[in-house]
Amino acid sequence: IVCSPFIAISAYEREHGIPDNYLNCSIVERGHQGAWQKFERGELSLMPFYEAFSRDLSDTENGNKWYEDYCRRRNIACPPLPKQLNVDGRELFGAMMRLSAEYDPHIIEAIRRIRAVGRHKIIALTNNYARSGADSQIPPSELKFLGWDEGGATPKRLQSLFDDFCDSSVMGMRKPEPDFYLLACERNDLDPREAIFLDDIGMNLKAAKKLGMETIRECL
Structure with a gap:
């Protein structure tokens, strides 16, 4: 329903001469303990997230290894990789x-x-x-910078479109964790096999399919 934030990641990579999809690889491969994943589960507040996100994405030692693996899996030529990065997590986010x-x-x-x-x-x-968008400690200028100055990270006009709004930062779990899907079904008295799940990310769709949901991939 919203424009994918990963479009902004691609633009940041082009602007800073970073190989295509390099930063997304770093985000994904961090796994459960990555700054991005913790933030989406509500385990980090905004300012500490900025620091941790910058640190994660600037880590070329792991980032280069993960990107080489990514290229091998897709059978594509690996471009020259950065020797060092100084990614501004706040700017990107x-x-x-x-x-x-x-x-x-x-x-x-x-x-x-x-x-x-x-x-x-x-x-x-x-x-x-x-949860982070509702943090009263965030200065108004920062909310405006993020586009959260009118209703926070999740405006009521967005939530009101749905019968239920399952938010990872509130529920403490995220896609593609199976329990997130199951809890959403449970609180709506729904068998996963009765659900149709739409998403634009392959790993999220695979997790839903394993639970018996019919899946539809949304193309950006």
Whole structure:
């Protein structure tokens, strides 16, 4: 429903001469203990996240190894890799958030039509930052920088589109962790085999499929 923040990552890579998808590889390969993953589970507040995110993405020792593996898996030539990086986590995250504040009007209309029929529940299962966006310690200038000055990280106008809004930072788990999907189903009295799951990320879709959900890949 929102523009993918990963578009902003690609733009940052191009602007700073970083190989395509390098930073995303670093985010994913950090796994459960990465700054991004902790932030989405509500385990880090905003300012400590900036520092940890910068540190994670500037780690070329691991980043280069992960990117070489990524190229091998896809059978593509590995470009020259950076000897050192100084990624500004705040700058990058700000660009990601401002971009993701834009909604796709076609998806919004589709949601409204489905809900109007009254036969199906529309449930958002989102890796999100609502807990951090609600932090009263964040200065107004920082909220504006992130595009969170009108309703925080998850405005009520977005939440109101759904019958239920399952936010990773509130629930303490995130996609593709199976328990996140199962809890969303449980609190909506839904068998996973009755659900249709839409997402634009392969690992999230695979996790849903393993639980018996029908899946649809959304193309950006």
